[in-house]
Amino acid sequence: MAVQVAIDHELVERMIHDLARYGAWGETGVVRKVYTPEWAGAQQQVMRWAEEAGLHTWQDAVGNVWARLQGREDGPSIVTGSHIDSQAPGGRFDGALGVIAGLVALRTLREQFGTPRRTLELVSFCEEESSRFPATNFWGSRAVTGLIGPEEPETLRDYDGVTIADAMRAVGLDPGRIPQAARDDIEVFIELHVEQGPILEQQGLPIAVVTGFPGIRHYLVEVRGRADHAGAMPMDLRQDPMLAAAEMISAVIARAREIGRPAVTTVGRVLVQPNFPAIIPEKVSFTIDVRHPDSARLADLCAAHEQTLRTIASRHGRATSWQITTSHPPCSSDPELVRLLVEAAAEQGIPATTMPSGAVHDAQRMAHIARVAMVFVRSVGGRSHTPAEFTTTDDAVAGIRVLAAGLRRLAY
Amino acid sequence: MAVQVAIDHELVERMIHDLARYGAWGETGVVRKVYTPEWAGAQQQVMRWAEEAGLHTWQDAVGNVWARLQGREDGPSIVTGSHIDSQAPGGRFDGALGVIAGLVALRTLREQFGTPRRTLELVSFCEEESSRFPATNFWGSRAVTGLIGPEEPETLRDYDGVTIADAMRAVGLDPGRIPQAARDDIEVFIELHVEQGPILEQQGLPIAVVTGFPGIRHYLVEVRGRADHAGAMPMDLRQDPMLAAAEMISAVIARAREIGRPAVTTVGRVLVQPNFPAIIPEKVSFTIDVRHPDSARLADLCAAHEQTLRTIASRHGRATSWQITTSHPPCSSDPELVRLLVEAAAEQGIPATTMPSGAVHDAQRMAHIARVAMVFVRSVGGRSHTPAEFTTTDDAVAGIRVLAAGLRRLAY
Numbered sequence: 001m002a003v004q005v006a007i008d009h010e011l012v013e014r015m016i017h018d019l020a021r022y023g024a025w026g027e028t029g030v031v032r033k034v035y036t037p038e039w040a041g042a043q044q045q046v047m048r049w050a051e052e053a054g055l056h057t058w059q060d061a062v063g064n065v066w067a068r069l070q071g072r073e074d075g076p077s078i079v080t081g082s083h084i085d086s087q088a089p090g091g092r093f094d095g096a097l098g099v100i101a102g103l104v105a106l107r108t109l110r111e112q113f114g115t116p117r118r119t120l121e122l123v124s125f126c127e128e129e130s131s132r133f134p135a136t137n138f139w140g141s142r143a144v145t146g147l148i149g150p151e152e153p154e155t156l157r158d159y160d161g162v163t164i165a166d167a168m169r170a171v172g173l174d175p176g177r178i179p180q181a182a183r184d185d186i187e188v189f190i191e192l193h194v195e196q197g198p199i200l201e202q203q204g205l206p207i208a209v210v211t212g213f214p215g216i217r218h219y220l221v222e223v224r225g226r227a228d229h230a231g232a233m234p235m236d237l238r239q240d241p242m243l244a245a246a247e248m249i250s251a252v253i254a255r256a257r258e259i260g261r262p263a264v265t266t267v268g269r270v271l272v273q274p275n276f277p278a279i280i281p282e283k284v285s286f287t288i289d290v291r292h293p294d295s296a297r298l299a300d301l302c303a304a305h306e307q308t309l310r311t312i313a314s315r316h317g318r319a320t321s322w323q324i325t326t327s328h329p330p331c332s333s334d335p336e337l338v339r340l341l342v343e344a345a346a347e348q349g350i351p352a353t354t355m356p357s358g359a360v361h362d363a364q365r366m367a368h369i370a371r372v373a374m375v376f377v378r379s380v381g382g383r384s385h386t387p388a389e390f391t392t393t394d395d396a397v398a399g400i401r402v403l404a405a406g407l408r409r410l411a412y
Numbered sequence: 413m414a415v416q417v418a419i420d421h422e423l424v425e426r427m428i429h430d431l432a433r434y435g436a437w438g439e440t441g442v443v444r445k446v447y448t449p450e451w452a453g454a455q456q457q458v459m460r461w462a463e464e465a466g467l468h469t470w471q472d473a474v475g476n477v478w479a480r481l482q483g484r485e486d487g488p489s490i491v492t493g494s495h496i497d498s499q500a501p502g503g504r505f506d507g508a509l510g511v512i513a514g515l516v517a518l519r520t521l522r523e524q525f526g527t528p529r530r531t532l533e534l535v536s537f538c539e540e541e542s543s544r545f546p547a548t549n550f551w552g553s554r555a556v557t558g559l560i561g562p563e564e565p566e567t568l569r570d571y572d573g574v575t576i577a578d579a580m581r582a583v584g585l586d587p588g589r590i591p592q593a594a595r596d597d598i599e600v601f602i603e604l605h606v607e608q609g610p611i612l613e614q615q616g617l618p619i620a621v622v623t624g625f626p627g628i629r630h631y632l633v634e635v636r637g638r639a640d641h642a643g644a645m646p647m648d649l650r651q652d653p654m655l656a657a658a659e660m661i662s663a664v665i666a667r668a669r670e671i672g673r674p675a676v677t678t679v680g681r682v683l684v685q686p687n688f689p690a691i692i693p694e695k696v697s698f699t700i701d702v703r704h705p706d707s708a709r710l711a712d713l714c715a716a717h718e719q720t721l722r723t724i725a726s727r728h729g730r731a732t733s734w735q736i737t738t739s740h741p742p743c744s745s746d747p748e749l750v751r752l753l754v755e756a757a758a759e760q761g762i763p764a765t766t767m768p769s770g771a772v773h774d775a776q777r778m779a780h781i782a783r784v785a786m787v788f789v790r791s792v793g794g795r796s797h798t799p800a801e802f803t804t805t806d807d808a809v810a811g812i813r814v815l816a817a818g819l820r821r822l823a824y
Contacts, residue, residue, distance in 0.1 A: 087691060131688060197644030214643060218689055227798035230678035230701045231626060232609030232770035235669045237794065242679050243665040250658035257647045257655075266642035267654050268691045270684050276543060277630055277699035277737075279499060279680045279797040287689035289642045325689075358644035382649065385691040386639035 005348060005404040007108055012400065013393045015100045019045060020092035029089035029387025030096070033132035033158075034139065035063065035167040042084050046099055046124045053107035055122065061177035062143035063126035063168070069106050071119035071411065076187035078410050079121045079370070080105060080403060083128035083140060083362055090129070091389025093194045097377065097396060099124045101192040105404035109412070116411040121186075125362050132158045132167075134220075135325045139164070141365035146182035153178065188337065188410060189366040192375040192403045194391050197358050198382025206395040207352040207402055209341040210374035211333050213364045214262070214357065215298040218326035219288040221248065221309060224319045227274065227282035238280055242272070244316040245284035251308045252288055256301070262356065263301055264291045293330050293356045331364050337373035337406075344405035350398045359384075375403050417760060417816045419520055424812065425805045427512045431457060432504035441501035441799025442508070445544035445570075446551065447475065447579040454496050458511055458536045465519035467534065473589035474555035475538035475580070481518050483531035483823060488599035490822050491782070492517060492815060493535035495552060495774055500543045503801025505606045509789065509808060511536040513604040517816035521824070528823040533598075537774050544570045544579075546632075547737045551576070553777035558594035565590060600749065600822060601778040604787040604815045606803050609770050610794025618807040619764040619814055621753040622786035623745050625776045626674070626769065627710040630738035631700040633660065633721060636731040639686065639694035650692055654684070656728040657696035663720045664700055668713070674768065675713055676703045705742050705768050743776050749785035749818075756817035762810045771796075787815050 022045065023038030025031045032038045043065045047057045050067035057067045065084070068077075082098025102122040109116065125140030133139070133156050142148050153165035153175035165175040200208055225241030249267045256265035266289040273283040288305060292298035306322075313320035338354060345352035355376065363372040377399035380390040434457065435450030437443045444450045455477045459469045462479035469479045477496070480489075494510025514534040521528065537552030545551070545568050554560050565577035565587035577587040612620055637653030661679045668677035678701040685695040700717060704710035718734075725732035750766060757764035767788065775784040789811035792802040 087688060088686065130690070134689065195644060196641040197646070198649055216643070226795075227800070228794065229608040229771055229796040230680055231628070231676060231703050231772060232607060232791075232796060233676075233794055234609070234673045234770070235676055236672060237610055240665065240678070242682075243662055243669075246658040246662035246665070246679075250655055250662065253652065253655040253658070260648060261646045264643060264645075264647055266652070266690070266692055267658075268642055268684070268689045268693060269687045270654075270682050270696075271687075272680070272682050274499075274501065275681045275683075276499060276797075277546065277680045277701050278542070278678070280678055281680060282798065284682075289689050291643050358646070359641055360643060379644075382640065382645055383638075384641040384644060385688075386694065388639070 005108060005401045005408065006112065007104060007397045007400050009393060009397050012100065012104055012396055016092060019096050019100065023086065025089040026387050028092065030086045030092050031088045032084065032086040033088055034085045034127035035171050039085060040171050043124060046084065049103055050122060053103065054110055055106060061173065061181040062140060063173050064140045064144065064181065065124040067122040069110055069116060069120040071116045073117050075118060076185045077119045077121045078188045078407060079123055079186050080190045080407060081123035081125065082191050082193055083125040085127045085129050086131065087129050087385045088131045089387050090385055091387055093389050093391050094196065094384055095128060097194055097391065098192045101400045101403055104400050105407055108404055109408055113408060113412055118411040120407060120411050128362055133164050136164065137326050138362055138365045141362040143178055143181035144183050145365050145368045147365065147368065148178055184369065186370045189363060189370045189372045190337065190403060190406060191361060191363045192377065192399050193361060194384060195376040195379045196384030197379065199355055200376065200378040201380065201382060203353060205351050205353050206378050206398045207345055207350055208355045208376040209338050209352060210357045210376055211338055211354050212293055212356045213331050213360060214291040214293045215295055215330035216291045216326060216328050216360050217302050217324055219322045220325050221286050221288060221320065221322040223284045225281060225283065228280045230278040230280055233280060240280050241284045241318050242281050244312050244318040245286060247312045248309055249286060251312065252305045255304060262293050295330050328360060328364060331367050333373040334371035337371055340409055341373055341375060341402060341406045344409060345402045348401045348405050350402055352402065375399050417520060417813045417820065418524065419516060419809045419812050421805060421809050424512065424516055424808055428504060428509065431508050431512065435498065437501040438799055440504065442498045442504050443500045444496065444498040445500055446497045446539035447583045451497060452583050455536060458496065458515065461515055462534060465515065466522055467518060472593040473585065474552060474593040475585050476552045476556065476593065477536040479518065479534040481522055481528060481532040483528045485529050487530060488597045489531045489533045490600045490819060491533045491535055491598050492602045492819060493537065494603050494605055495537040495540035497539045497541050498543065499541050499797045501799050502797055503799055505801050505803050506608065506796055507540060509606055509803065510604045513812045513815055516812050517819055520816055521820055525820060525824055530823040532819060532823050540774050545576050548576065549738050550774055550777045553774040555590055555593035556595050557777050557780040559777065559780065560590055596781065598782045601775060601782045601784045602749065602815060602818060603773060603775045604789065604811050605773060606796060607788040607791045608796030609791065611767055612788065612790040613792065613794060615765060617763050617765050618790050618810045619757055619762055620767045620788040621750050621764060622769045622788055623750055623766050624705055624768045625743050625772060626703040626705045627707055627742035628738060628740050628772050629702045629710065629714050629736060631734045632697065632737050633700060633732065633734040634695060634697045636695050637693060640692045642690040642692055645692060652692050653696045653730050654693050656724050656730040657698060659724045660721055661698060663724065664717045667716060674705050707742050710742065740772060740776060743779050745785040746783035749783055752821055753785055753787060753814060753818045756821060757814045760813045760817050762814055764814065787811050
């Protein structure tokens with residue numbers, strides 16, 4: 001029984017455009033960090049749209065926005081959604097498209113098929129990117145899954161030193177209430193997201209159903225030396241941390257290149273103290289982002305990187321330390337949900353493949369309390385985490401059709 | 413005829429302490445960038461001290477402070493002094509000690525020997541460190557030597573984008589009047605400065621007379637790539653500028669280490685865009701500070717560095733460009749002045765050696781219009797361009813005695 005889901009192309013385009021006004025950066029970018037006024041504006045906009053679509057809305061204790069389409073039967077919910085925050089700057093699709101997709105899917109299902117048997121919900125997670133607080137680690141979905149530690153609100157700080165508790169209070173949220181955001185009545189979570197990589201474009205396909213998620217580890221490495229005058233201190237007497245840090249950075253990136261897919265290693269952030277041309281640095285800090293879908297190989301790669309840090313630090317006699325700021329194991333999608341979404345795509349006549357995700361996603365956190373899967377939509381040029389990120393409305397609509405058709409199979 | 417110059421140890425110590433209050437940073441540091449309120453306060457303090465010492469004071473069109481001890485004869489002046497601005501953060505001795513030394517020397521000579529035959533002057537240069545405006549290049553002494561280009565005030569910008577013309581207006585100076593700061597009536601310039609390196613300490617000597625100055629070149633290098641998602645973009649498809657930049661940085665530093673003294677190369681500043689852990693950088697920029705006292709060898713070293721940048725950029729296919737933001741040839745002290753200062757040290761019974769400077773100094777700019785030399789004072793641990801910079805008051809007094817004795821020989 002092939003039931004066509006009809007998605008309003010123009011509505012999707014307008015929502016993408018309108019949501020991108022909150023925190024607009026340049027012509028196509030967005031800076032929407034958690035608990036900022038732009039972020040609050042975007043969450044309010046999502047609530048207004050959901051109410052217009054006839055859904056019951058609320059904001060939970062951590063700032064996630066929810067919208068419910070009540071089913072006829074009792075029982076746990078089937079949830080879709082993604083995150084509303086962005087990189088700084090990021091594009092207008094990462095996270096936001098999944099929120100819009102869920103909204104449009106629920107609105108369309110209600111209009112086209114009426115009240116569902118099972119309760120459907122949309123969630124717009126407050127934070128996923130760690131673009132303001134480097135160690136939030138999926139703040140929104142961790143709150144929903146009850147994984148935020150009691151000490152975190154007062155200890156996590158943004159790049160300007162503000163605690164996340166104070167940032168919450170600034171937008172009227174009480175950090176003491178975070179535990180109330182936890183849910184135990186969600187059976188399924190399906191997230192639509194842009195691919196953020198080039199695989200679908202290379203295969204000429206608009207859609208993939210995601211089979212699993214990489215393990216990820218973030219290191220913050222600190223190489224310490226001694227600040228001295230760039231002219232008066234001879235090379236042989238320097239304690240320059242820059243040479244060792246540069247060797248470490250090139251070594252870890254080069255190793256992941258040699259290993260090749262699906263291993264990746266990125267050094268995206270470097271901070272030099274005091275960072276002036278004529279001063280030998282006192283300290284060079286940098287991040288290492290390591291990912292692999294295989295748990296054992298991730299561990300091997302991380303161990304090799306750590307050994308590289310030790311070897312180079314010791315060769316140069318530079319005191320070096322690191323902390324692991326993020327660490328999540330790989331995880332798999334629910335095989336039944338993957339099959340259901342592949343069938344939904346076929347039903348809608350949309351060419352689709354399956355693939356593992358390179359990025360980490362809220363769905364990985366939600367897997368602690370629910371069966372999860374994801375729908376990926378093609379990214380032009382594979383670009384993401386940049387204002388140059390782009391997905392055509394045709395592809396977005398194709399993804400929403402697959403999502404809606406999947407939700408229909410589950411809830412109607 | 414060995415005339416002992418008696419310097420007030422306590423006065424020197426008090427002045428070092430009191431001047432360091434302007435822009436105090438932590439317990440021992442100073443942040444005193446040109447044309448800031450802290451800077452203005454320090455220049456006012458120097459003027460007050462000079463007036464208390466019976467000198468005639470004024471501030472010139474660019475913000476340098478001058479103090480004159482009028483001689484009995486007409487003719488060009490004999491000038492001493494250094495700069496009042498600091499690194500960010502720097503120590504309390506770099507520059508400041510030379511200003512205090514000149515002040516104490518002129519005050520002592522006036523008290524001990526009366527009116528000189530030749531006119532003596534103190535100058536407290538407004539800017540030497542480029543710590544606020546990366547391309548000022550000795551703003552104070554370039555104004556005095558008439559070397560500031562007419563377009564510079566409106567084009568040079570600080571790290572926050574403020575033009576130096578606006579920064580001047582903010583402290584009541586008219587950038588249109590800069591040419592009036594030029595002098596053509598200075599015969600001699602002698603600058604006392606901390607060594608900023610470890611050579612005197614290693615030799616167990618408090619004082620050196622400086623025989624010459626290194627050539628220096630500052631590069632600002634930009635390696636461009638493409639911002640992409642740190643998880644979803646496979647290693648083989650990335651255009652990551654970080655790998656190439658890290659290889660360039662380690663290669664240029666390693667080359668100078670191999671060559672050894674007196675060649676130096678420093679990468680003190682790195683800026684990554686957008687600088688987030690999960691984003692492959694769009695661009696990595698860094699500075700290279702290259703110095704050598706031999707003009708031909710400086711050119712060779714710079715050429716080798718440039719070739720390294722080209723080779724690595726081309727191997728990785730990363731668009732790379734650079735600009736030279738500072739370039740000054742090596743220069744020699746006036747041999748007669750060096751001899752005179754060495755004799756002055758011997759006369760005062762102060763052990764002294766001669767050495768080339770590793771750092772660049774205002775004296776190098778002043779060499780365009782005057783005979784120049786410098787007195788170096790021992791730096792504890794060779795530390796400089798850091799709040800940890802320190803020079804004992806005993807060594808400072810020894811240096812001031814040599815300076816004053818030299819000025820006495822020239823002016824009395």
